[in-house]
Amino acid sequence: SWPWGGASAEVVARVASEGFELLDAPPKRLNAKDTPIPYHPNLWAAHRPTAVRIAAALREVLRY
Incomplete structure (x- = not known):
């Protein structure tokens, strides 16, 4: 998934904006590298x- 404009980006944005106080650590995105998809x-x-x-x-x- 892309770090922006995709489903995971929307989930992270919603959690950060509406439920940040419920989190024990800030959200972290783990996506494919920001490069063209190789063949x-x-x-x-x-x-x-x-x-x-x-x-x-x-x-x-988990260390947070």
């Missing part, structure tokens, strides 16, 4: 969030 399978895989990036983002939010 080659290896480049396509590098474009997407990996398990390592997802785990790092989760650790960052």
Whole structure:
């Protein structure tokens, strides 16, 4: 999902504007890289969030 103009961006924006006081940490977006979507399978895989990036983002939010 794109960091803006997509479903995940709308969810984060709504939570931040209407329910921020209920959160224990600020929202964090984890999206594909902000580049054109590549065709080659290896480049396509590098474009997407990996398990390592997802785990790092989760650790960052949980440390907050």
